[in-house]
Each structure stands twice: as structure tokens, then as C-alpha cells.
Amino acid sequence: MDLLAHLEAYVATADEASFSRAADRLGIAQPLLSRRIKTLEGHFGGLLFDRSRRQVTTTELGVLLLPYARDVLDRAQRLRQAARSARHARVRAVGVPADCAPAALARALRAGTERGITLGMRELPPAERESGLSDGSLAYALLRVAPERAAFRVPLGLASAPADTREAPRALHLEELRPRRRRTGEPPVSPLPLLVLAEDQVACFEDRLARAVARAGLPEGRIGPAGPAADALTETLAGRALLLCTESYARRYDTRWAPLGDTALHRGYDVSAPPGPRGTPEVPQWLTRLLGTAVGAAGHGDAGGPRAVGDAPARLAARG
Numbered sequence: 001m002d003l004l005a006h007l008e009a010y011v012a013t014a015d016e017a018s019f020s021r022a023a024d025r026l027g028i029a030q031p032l033l034s035r036r037i038k039t040l041e042g043h044f045g046g047l048l049f050d051r052s053r054r055q056v057t058t059t060e061l062g063v064l065l066l067p068y069a070r071d072v073l074d075r076a077q078r079l080r081q082a083a084r085s086a087r088h089a090r091v092r093a094v095g096v097p098a099d100c101a102p103a104a105l106a107r108a109l110r111a112g113t114e115r116g117i118t119l120g121m122r123e124l125p126p127a128e129r130e131s132g133l134s135d136g137s138l139a140y141a142l143l144r145v146a147p148e149r150a151a152f153r154v155p156l157g158l159a160s161a162p163a164d165t166r167e168a169p170r171a172l173h174l175e176e177l178r179p180r181r182r183r184t185g186e187p188p189v190s191p192l193p194l195l196v197l198a199e200d201q202v203a204c205f206e207d208r209l210a211r212a213v214a215r216a217g218l219p220e221g222r223i224g225p226a227g228p229a230a231d232a233l234t235e236t237l238a239g240r241a242l243l244l245c246t247e248s249y250a251r252r253y254d255t256r257w258a259p260l261g262d263t264a265l266h267r268g269y270d271v272s273a274p275p276g277p278r279g280t281p282e283v284p285q286w287l288t289r290l291l292g293t294a295v296g297a298a299g300h301g302d303a304g305g306p307r308a309v310g311d312a313p314a315r316l317a318a319r320g
Contacts, residue, residue, distance in 0.1 A: 001039055004076055007069045009036040010048060014058050014066055091120040094287075095129035095141035097199045097295060098229065099249040104294035111286055119287075126202045133274055140273050140283060142291055144202045150268030151288065152297035157259040158194070159250035161239035171261035174216035177242075194242045195226035195235065200267070208264055248296040269295055 012022035013033070023030040041048050048062035058066065092112075096105065105121050112119040124132065124141075132138030147153045158172060179191050196209070213223055226232035226243065233253055235241035243255070246267070250257035271288045 001043065004073065006036045006040040006043075007073055009033045010040055010062075011066065011069050011073060013037060013049060013056065014062060017056050017058075019056060091118045092139035093120045093122050093132070093137060094291070095122050095124045095132050095138045096291065097142060098123045098125075099197070099199060099246060100294040101248055101252075101296065104290060108287060108290040108294065111290060115284075115286075125198050133272060136274060140271060140287060140291075142269050142295060143272050144199075144204060145268045145270050146204050147264065147266040147268035151270045152268075152292045152295075153263075154246055154267040154269065154295050154297050155259050155263075156200070156244055156265055156267060157247060157250070157257050159236055159243040159245050159253075159255040159257050160192075161237055161256065162254055163256050170258060172258040173261045174212055174218060177222075178217055191222060192240065192242050194223045194244060195232045196223060196244050197226045197229060197232065200244060201225055205265075205267070212262055212265060246296045267295070269297065 008026060009022065009028075012025050013019060016022045016025060019034055019037075020030050023033040026033065037048060044061065044065065046061040047059050048065070050057045050059055094108075100121075100123070109119050109121070122132075122138070126144045129138065129141040130143055133141050133143075177191070177194070196206075200206070200209075209223065210220075213220065232241065232243055233255075236243040236255055237253070243250070245257075247257050247259065269292070271283045271291050273283050
């Protein structure tokens with residue numbers, strides 16, 4: 001039984017006090033309306049209308065159940081309206097890294113609204129952003145690619161515990177992290193571990209980092225996955241680790257930061273989408289630009305460009 005159709009026949013007949021007028025109102029044949037009323041009476045176990053008189057009247061049971069029938073039909077109508085609204089204003093999910101600048105993501109949301117597009121930002125690791133495009137759960141995503149073929153690049157550096165003085169960041173090379181020679185009588189210093197966030201635990205970056213670490217002569221065990229970002233930040237702020245991250249991420253948590261001199265260790269990003277009608281991904285230029293700013297890409301607004309290089313000796317090597 002189509003309950004909504006049967007309830008519509010019931011309510012229309014009660015309103016019109018006539019089977020024929022109710023059928024006309026619903027645009028159906030009167031015999032069909034009568035069958036629906038009889039089926040509904042059988043379902044409820046009692047007569048809804050008194051047919052013994054010339055004019056159809058609603059029985060006591062019919063009067064009792066009528067408000068509930070109207071409520072069900074009203075809720076069904078609101079549900080249909082909500083579904084229509086959702087179809088017209090479908091949220092387009094955007095897969096982004098966890099360390100994006102919130103203010104820049106907010107600008108992307110507002111820009112979408114101005115263009116009649118409802119965007120929803122979803123922080124996901126690199127592999128899930130890629131799979132989200134494949135399975136259709138994402139409309140757009142920032143994908144990690146090699147920096148030399150990326151739409152934009154994001155400089156990486158090392159964050160460490162805050163210092164008492166603010167020094168302009170100086171390009172740092174991994175060779176400088178080798179333990180320095182101790183003078184006679186100096187206590188041994190344990191080198192600080194270098195933690196890698198989940199965003200950089202991708203094959204295209206890990207291979208490059210492993211080769212760079214080998215060239216720098218650093219022990220392989222000194223570099224490791226960061227685990228939860230909050231734990232990694234805690235270790236870094238406490239002076240017990242160095243964290244590989246972007247400048248905007250480091251500044252957000254008031255850590256000291258120095259850029260890596262090896263540009264091959266930059267992050268590379270492309271903004272992609274599922275294939276469009278022409279077989280190629282179609283991504284609006286305004287969205288690409290704003291997402292580039294959100295991840296701190298060099299040349300995309302004030303969030304990503306490296307600051308002026310200073311001569312102050314900000315030697316993280318001395319710290320680890």
C-alpha cells in the first residue's frame with residue numbers, strides 16, 4: 001500500500017465531503033479513490049466515512065485520525081522540498097590537507113557561495129584525497145605530485161622550540177643536522193629526531209627525503225613518522241624533536257622555523273577533479289588559486305611566499 005497516496009485520498013475526501021470532488025482534486029478516477037479509502041479503512045480497522053447519507057460525512061474515527069494524516073502529509077511535503085533544495089544546492093566536497101590555513105579555506109567557501117556553489121572542506125590524508133576523486137565522494141582535491149611538475153609548490157622547513165629572539169629564517173641544509181664534534185670533556189648530546197607529518201608520508205616525497213638524508217650523512221633512524229600531529233607539535237614545542245612542516249603551519253603554533261635549502265624537498269600540489277564531459281578534469285581557476293593560498297604555496301598570496309633571507313645564524317644543527 002502506498003500510504004501517502006491513500007492518506008491523500010482520505011484527507012481530500014474529508015475536505016471536500018464528496019468522493020467525486022476529491023477525485024477531481026487529486027486528478028484520479030473516482031473508483032480508484034474509493035478503493036484507496038476502503039484499503040485504508042481495512043488498514044485502520046474501521047470506517048472513515050459514513051456513506052449512508054446523500055452527503056459523505058466523516059465518522060468519529062475519521063475525525064480522530066484526520067490531524068495525524070495531515071501531519072504525515074505535511075512532513076512528507078517538507079521532506080520533498082528539502083530533497084529538492086539539496087539537489088539544487090548540492091555540497092561539493094573538497095579534499096584538503098590537514099595543515100591548510102583556515103582563513104584561506106573560508107575565503108574559498110565564500111567565493112563558491114558568490115558563484116552559486118556550495119563547497120565543503122574535508123581534511124584528509126593524501127591517499128584518501130586521491131581515492132575520494134576515484135569513488136566520487138570528492139568533487140575536487142589537492143593531490144600530491146612531484147614539485148617539478150606541480151601546479152604550485154610549497155616550501156618545507158624544520159620547526160623547533162621557540163627561541164627568545166626572533167631571527168629571519170635562513171635556508172638550512174640537512175648536512176647541518178649532523179652531530180657536531182664535541183670538545184674534550186663536553187657531555188654527549190643526543191641528536192633530536194626529525195618528525196615527518198602524515199601529509200609528507202607519500203612515496204613521491206619519502207623517496208626524495210631518504211636520498212637527501214643519505215647524501216647528508218644522517219643516520220636513517222633519525223627520521224621517522226610523526227604520528228598524531230598534536231603529539232608531534234608537543235614534542236617540538238618541548239624541544240625534544242624537529243618537525244618537517246610549512247612555514248605557515250609552524251608560525252600558527254609559534255614555533256621557530258627555518259626553510260630547507262633543497263628545493264627538491266618542496267611539496268608539490270595539483271588541484272584535480274573527476275573527469276568531466278570532455279574526459280578531462282575541470283577545476284575553476286579561482287578555486288585553484290585560493291587552494292594554493294590555503295596550503296601556503298609560493299607565489300599564491302601572502303600565506304606561502306618565503307620570507308626574506310637573513311644573515312642571522314639560526315642554526316638548528318646546534319640544537320640537535
